[in-house]
Amino acid sequence: MAEVLERVTKIIVDRLGVEESQVKLEATFKEDLGADSLDVVELVMELEDEFDMEISDDDAEKIQTVGDAVNYIQANS
Amino acid sequence: MKIEGKNALVTGASRGIGREIALELARQGANVAVNYAGSEKMANDVVDEIKSLGREAFAVQADVADGDAVSNMMKRVIEQFGSIDILVNNAGITRDNLLMRMKEEDWDAVIDTNLKGVFLCTKAVTRQMMKQRSGRIINISSIVGVGGNAGQANYVAAKAGVIGLTKTTAKELASRGITVNAVAPGFITTDMTDQLNEEMKAEMLKQIPLARLGEPQDIAKVVAFLASEESRYMTGQTLHVDGGMIM
Numbered sequence: 001m002a003e004v005l006e007r008v009t010k011i012i013v014d015r016l017g018v019e020e021s022q023v024k025l026e027a028t029f030k031e032d033l034g035a036d037s038l039d040v041v042e043l044v045m046e047l048e049d050e051f052d053m054e055i056s057d058d059d060a061e062k063i064q065t066v067g068d069a070v071n072y073i074q075a076n077s
Numbered sequence: 078m079k080i081e082g083k084n085a086l087v088t089g090a091s092r093g094i095g096r097e098i099a100l101e102l103a104r105q106g107a108n109v110a111v112n113y114a115g116s117e118k119m120a121n122d123v124v125d126e127i128k129s130l131g132r133e134a135f136a137v138q139a140d141v142a143d144g145d146a147v148s149n150m151m152k153r154v155i156e157q158f159g160s161i162d163i164l165v166n167n168a169g170i171t172r173d174n175l176l177m178r179m180k181e182e183d184w185d186a187v188i189d190t191n192l193k194g195v196f197l198c199t200k201a202v203t204r205q206m207m208k209q210r211s212g213r214i215i216n217i218s219s220i221v222g223v224g225g226n227a228g229q230a231n232y233v234a235a236k237a238g239v240i241g242l243t244k245t246t247a248k249e250l251a252s253r254g255i256t257v258n259a260v261a262p263g264f265i266t267t268d269m270t271d272q273l274n275e276e277m278k279a280e281m282l283k284q285i286p287l288a289r290l291g292e293p294q295d296i297a298k299v300v301a302f303l304a305s306e307e308s309r310y311m312t313g314q315t316l317h318v319d320g321g322m323i324m
Binding site for chain 1: 204207208249252
């Protein structure tokens with residue numbers, strides 16, 4: 001959990017230019033972290049590369065918060 | 078023009094306009110993946126010609142209307158070239174008939190290859206281009222997609238669709254350094270237009286102010302411009318290359 005969260009956080013900080021302290025599990029990408037739709041698509045792409053997995057379009061649409069991403073990765077990697 | 082060392086994929090590049098586009102990009106310095114659906118030998122001839130120009134090239138078979146085939150093609154191109162800077166969506170077919178005589182399967186076949194194919198190839202290349210923060214997508218539409226043409230309801234609908242798709246893709250991807258433009262050829266001498274009957278050809282010639290059919294080369298030069306650094310401030314546009322047919 002901690003390790004996945006750490007790697008996810010790093011990607012979010014790099015991609016969205018937010019502070020690490022803002023990246024909380026309940027934070028939504030769009031409202032809380034200021035991402036637009038394309039940013040979220042890119043984040044998912046980077047998560048796929050980082051964790052060497054494929055996230056289907058349907059699943060990707062369900063990933064709206066940092067916690068969603070972490071949970072998805074833990075359940076599927 | 079500045080496309081030296083860029084990597085390109087041209088769909089439907091074994092003959093006609095696609096072949097000339099592949100060759101022109103190579104002449105301007107690009108490496109080219111030559112996609113074909115069925116004409117393997119002709120695709121290999123294009124590859125040989127590009128290699129003789131001192132550029133890298135290889136043939137890659139894929140039906141652009143098949144999503145899995147398209148993603149495999151894109152993977153192959155990226156493996157081979159390491160990046161993909163230019164995508165030219167050129168693959169197209171015709172199944173002409175009057176609307177009243179047009180079979181549903183002929184409608185579907187043309188929409189699948191000429192419109193859905195552009196969507197699938199664009200979607201597949203976007204991942205790589207977004208990562209690169211740069212890319213050029215050039216879609217080959219047709220002047221009939223702007224003005225309509227009796228006997229080509231399916232083709233015209235697909236080519237008009239390509240123009241709308243070009244504009245939308247341009248808007249979605251602009252912030253990532255990717256430009257998307259279309260070229261709308263007029264009446265160009267290829268295998269495809271050879272199928273038109275004399276009456277249709279004579280009728281079309283009357284509508285061309287420059288009073289001649291176009292050559293594949295006329296299209297290829299404009300595509301090369303859109304693929305180059307020189308066109309960097311253009312996106313979402315459709316350039317009519319038609320001897321002045323539609324202004």
